[in-house]
Amino acid sequence: MSQHIHLRAPSGSTRRSSRGSSDSDALPKFYSENRPFYHSRSTTPWLVPFSLIIPFRRRIRLWIPNIRGLHRASLVKFGRKRGSFLIALVYLLFVFFVFAVAHRFGSKKKTWPGVPSTTLVFEKEDLQRIWEWEIASGHHPSIRPVPAEYNLEIQPKNPSLPHAGSYRLYLDGSSHGSNGIAYPPRPKPGSVADLDILMRHCDFATNSYVRDCLEVLRIGGGLDSGKRVRRVVPDEWKYVFVQDSEHIHAPPPTPPSTSDSMRPGPGLVRGEREDITFTKSRHATWEPSPISLPLIQNPLALPYCDPENPRIFHMFWSGDFTDKPYLAILSFLYTQNLGLHGDSNSTICSPKLWLWLNPGFMLTLKNPTLSREKFDKIIHNQWAAPFLHPRFKNIVEFKFWNTTEQLDAVSELRDDWRSAPTLFNSGGHTIHVTGMPRTWGGAHEEEIATPTSVVESQPNSTTSATLPPVYTEPEKVAVVLSDMARFLLCHRFGGVYLDADTLFLRDWEELWGWRGAFAYRWSYHDNYNTAALKMSKNSALGTFILRTALKNDFDFHPMTVTNYMKDARMEDLLFRLPDAMFDSAWLNMEGYQRERPPQPYFSRFEEFFETPQQNSATPPVVGFDGFFRGAFSYHFHNSWSRLNDPSRNFPDLGFRFARDTDIFVPKPDPQDFNWSTVLKRTFEAYLRGEIPNMYGEWIKY
Template sequence: MPSHSPQKLHSRRLSNGLPQYSFAAQEKRPRQQPAFSWLVPVIITLPGRQPRTLKCWVINPFALARCGRKRACLLMTCLVLFALYFTFALTQRFGTKEKRWPRPPFVGHPPTLVFRRDDLAKIWLWEIASGHYPSRQPIPLELGLKFIPDNPSLPPRKRPPLAIAYEASPNSLPTNGFGPKRIYLDIQSEYDNIAYPPRPVSGSIADFDIVMEHCDFSQRKFVRDCLEVLRNGAGLDNGKRLRRGNMDDWKYIFLEANGTKPAPIAPREIVSEGSLTSSYFESPDSSGLTKKPGAPWEPPLMLSTSVPVRSHSRLSTPCDADYPRVFHMFWAGPFTDKPYMALLSFLYTQNCGLHDHDSHEHACRPQFWMWINPGPAASVPNPSATEDMFNELKSNPWASPFLHPRFKNVIRFKLWNTTEQLDGIPELKDEWRSLETLFNSGGRVINVPNKDSHAVSPKESDTETARLSMRHEHDDPIHRTGSKSSASYDRLSVILSDMARFILCHRFGGIYLDADTIILRDWEEVWGWKGAFAYRWSRLERYNTAVLHLNKGSALGTFLFRTALKNDLDFHPITVSRYLKEAYLEGLLLRLPDALFDPAWLNTEYLQRDRPLSLTFQKFFDTPMANSAAPQALGFDGFFKGAYSYHFHNFWWKPFDPSRNWPDLGPRFEAGELKAKSSPKVKASLEEGDRRDLDWSTVLKRTFESYIRGERPNMYGEWIKW
């Protein structure tokens, strides 16, 4: 019998997959080692008159020996640590007064909350009593309210609110409406002016609860369907309405009926109402809330008297002083065609009175406040900053037309002073100077060095090195003024604008718009809705504050500023979303669908591809050849009709009209036009001639300019009168 080498003692497999052994001893060797199962049954006897047994499967510790001694010890250690943490978590959850799960410091973002539950309830009640919650959505039970609050901005219900709450959800807490009744309007063009849509009725109000039913992306609603509802309910289809089914639920604009106001009903206790009773009612005011680590609770909140609620029919003047109609916009650096377009769209769409010199009409004229930060975001204005700002605006061809006396009471340029603005916020003025920096965006802090660290010594001031150093200094991120390209983005000004929008709305009231926004229709019914709002961050359940409405001196604003102060003054939209979510205040800042103010965003992020909208941000400035016939054929009337505005998301360096990149506003503003044409880039575009196919951005710019020149009416058929 031939001898076998050691290499041939291993098992071999046949073609059928079965092993083949050289010796019988080799075949029996695996059976000599005891094999333990990973799980073993454990019998537990349940007590009772008829005892029962329960079989539970647990981990067999002896099975760890199959992994080897070192691995077995490591696995056993991990299991013991997990058991200890799980036991500690259960103890914290059910064995203490706090009753909350411990949050590991390395998981997600740290909590931001600094207000107790009773203060959060005060904020809700103040906003509701001031008429800032005209919504039928329920109030979070986590507030611990023991009664149904009266809501002066909602009409009375035909049925008790508590019964309606039980039908909708056993854990919902509605409000008791006692405001004026609502008359929903069927708005259509008049027979003698069928070519243009009618202006919104003065004092009309948008019911955003109805808008949410047709436009909420989280409920699988499409942007194109939302835009149809918006333009149909507002009469923007101007005689081109096609026969559809029943469209009564598309009516989202209403007027408040005249008549006596119902008296408020005495608050009713709900603690004894079964499922509406919450464990928060008997718990301490901090139970169930996750406080910011290392930060003390805010002292008891002292709020002013709530704002008196008055319907439009009871006002002595068309404008309500408590709710000013002011658009705010923040701009840093030289004035360009971007804020120029925002102002033109404002004049083209809003009821500014430019078509009539009579100022006694029964309509409230909105205003546009353009806030100018003349230098870098971290700079301090000099004493003559205001005078210098207006001198620069007069010499700038893009800005000088809006200094014309005809726009005196419509457009106002204002100097932004960070120190003055922060001192104007009562919640910040005594503490903001103790912060290390004002530039915090989403937890990313940018420290601005002292001015002396960049000073150039006298010995090198005349050298080439000093000149190159100063040139580099003006282009570094700290000293930039405006975004000239995608590579030189002015990040500090963007962070400053995140804070500026909240300051302006809290100090003066009104609505803030990002500078890359174009207004597409009259906002009359938006002004009538007294609640605070922003819009949704595309597919995410977060806020985008590119459009922001806060009421002047509101309790919600107090919460936001005090919370931001304890979180290093971070006003990034995603951080603000965390502030409100952790405090159960999201209902007070309504998160409207982005279709209303940013209709191209979902499609840009490759969503709703089964029923898409063809336009994206890049195509707005560079319309593809295959679609380049649409802008000229459809014009302004075919550009996202129904949406209130369009947000093109930056692209500061892309001109709206490459072949005619100057303010083309007619003989009245010829001096600025000639100055703009003297630029080398503009001269080169003049030599090339006009483009045959116009982009969407170009069509909108030339449409707005033709209205200012008096060659066409605005979108509502009104001609400007000089």
């Protein structure tokens, strides 16, 4: 039966004139005679399903807002303009909500966006004590004041700065030693580099060029040997100084007592716990206050060469010993004042190089059998064996790294590190050691000596193992472990840590004379790079960093350490030096300053080992003297698989270091040499006794 549809005007409506208007709609409404009249409403759902496929799992159904339904509803309710604006606002809020939840529960900081997050675990009162201890100990030889956030009325007295009756005598870099103009003189014993002056000429933040910084470094440091174009060194380029004799021989003041070392210095104002400029980490408790620090030693009473604080360079190496640490040790012997040239002058203070060898896994007990096996490998390794020569005794030492032993050796960590949720974390890259108990005891430690794969290859090992191999990512494991090792070593023994892919380019006497702590800048970033790190033994700064890292997931990544220092307003206690001094090619690698690059010009770090053909005439012509002259070191950043000297891939050190088992057949030399080849052969020629070192000194056996 057909359905009749009637056209009918609603009651109360009036006809609309073409020229007039009425209060009601003149258009008719339709309705079925079998249904009551009503206005149609949308039945579009507010939410629609969305399927998310996760690998190795079933499909997950999620419900998300229906943009079509929301848009239609907003248009009906608010009109086109307001409705479109409202729907856009709602979706922005939804996206922000998802981001906020992800940041709160998925990020490393575990905070809501916009909420301040710090790493601080020391109260302002203890931070003031750390500043006082470091300054009084002579570890802040800089004119930089204590930061304004500490609200000091009077800056504390700094014994490392010139005061009444003393002054700094800045040396003229143009003066020559006994070697005349052929070679530069060794730095004067006791000389000090004024890092405040170097920052004026080298700081990337002030648009300083690496090329110009190196010129100041080599001319002010006397490395030009009179060959430079400039005949007079500008006074503002003189950065090396010695203390005047009156100051050196002045009667030392009475050392402070233990109670004095815990008391704030003159003008130090105690802060409030709730000071908003020193906000505590949300994920850690305050450190016990007051902080326990060693007795302050009077820096004016310390001898020039302190037997309690020897000059030690630390390097850390994992895996088989290769030509890379070999080249680093050669550069150490070629540049540092080690007494190898037969000089019996007792005024020198010779440094040592300790090369820490990681046995290849993460957590061990002290294992004499394993140590003997590792030492046997060193003896039979062609790249390592030469440094066991008696001439290098007490100069180069191989030491075996043991994570458990090192953590137990520092008072700041020995009682707490076993309860840490993780030990191997660097910048959020965490390596979990499967089977590590939450709380360790002596019995547990006996069970986690080595990974299973290592025990199977060492049948004489006296320890059992329950851990699976952790070397699934060997390079990353080594990097994470070394980030922690450098701070442990520098705090326990003092000295300078250098990555094993670093070459020495000059004597470090002036940097040893600067008693403060330092690292260098991470290229153009406002962060530290700890590939070069200097710290004093058992310092307050070391205590601060170790305890802060312990309560921040044991993270020793350089950028995380930057956060530690910034949150505590302590960046000036760990001086951030320009990378031009230690890593002169880095800014070029990042695309900066390529219009005025230093010599040599590298666009990639690999060019040290694979010098481009158009630049390959330079290395054999200018040699070592033309390689970033003025810088203290060069960091070539990994490239482990590339050979230093492809045609002579062996230690070419002559008959003194030859062994009966050594059979080396050199390949024909290429027409052009890479930079790495030129430097390796230069260092080897010095050890063979064919040429002097960079200071004109001949090695004597």
